[in-house]
Amino acid sequence: ETGVTQSPTHLIKTRGQQVTLRCSSQSGHNTVSWYQQALGQGPQFIFQYYREEENGRGNFPPRFSGLQFPNYSSELNVNALELDDSALYLCASSPPGGFKYFGAGTRLSVL
Amino acid sequence: AQRVTQPEKLLSVFKGAPVELKCNYSYSGSPELFWYVQYSRQRLQLLLRHISRESIKGFTADLNKGETSFHLKKPFAQEEDSAMYYCALAGGSNYKLTFGKGTLLTVNP
Numbered sequence: 001e002t003g004v005t006q007s008p009t010h011l012i013k014t015r016g017q018q019v020t021l022r023c024s025s026q027s028g029h030n031t032v033s034w035y036q037q038a039l040g041q042g043p044q045f046i047f048q049y050y051r052e053e054e055n056g057r058g059n060f061p062p063r064f065s066g067l068q069f070p071n072y073s074s075e076l077n078v079n080a081l082e083l084d085d086s087a088l089y090l091c092a093s094s095p096p097g098g099f100k101y102f103g104a105g106t107r108l109s110v111l
Numbered sequence: 112a113q114r115v116t117q118p119e120k121l122l123s124v125f126k127g128a129p130v131e132l133k134c135n136y137s138y139s140g141s142p143e144l145f146w147y148v149q150y151s152r153q154r155l156q157l158l159l160r161h162i163s164r165e166s167i168k169g170f171t172a173d174l175n176k177g178e179t180s181f182h183l184k185k186p187f188a189q190e191e192d193s194a195m196y197y198c199a200l201a202g203g204s205n206y207k208l209t210f211g212k213g214t215l216l217t218v219n220p
Contacts, residue, residue, distance in 0.1 A: 099145070100208065
């Protein structure tokens, strides 16, 4: 096990709703990033946080936002859900200079 | 812009045969390349990274900057190698990972 846990494992929402996904990293992993993996695709970078500040963002609209907390947990928030937001959302954490450990993901279905 | 291309969506080989999963990349600087693997019902996990130049589970990958490739190779495939393999590129200092679309490897008995 990598020590990166995500909750919930599955989630069903309707279009227009808001959702919060959570990730708990290993102690000492001060970098956390979030990825969206659509069916049949590789993971796509959403954004990354380092020491509680966003330090990189992919091509995702502002309705995708995040937070990183001092206790190595983090959140991904998505507002105004659209059908195309249905995907597996992956959290990855890494220690300083280290490679990324991935969580098992949250499967989001938007109906 | 960072881009990773895995030209084969599916690859099927027989047990004991050599296997090569192709990966080509596009990046203007000095990239760091990785191979991640996802076994059935398991999370994405790092298989190897080019800077460590190691062999994991019999797999090796060499970064060819001239051909901008990072192909994954194994001389004798095993059934337990059946999985989805993703090539990924990190630009700069552990910045974002850009993944290819993945190659599903099936090793037949």
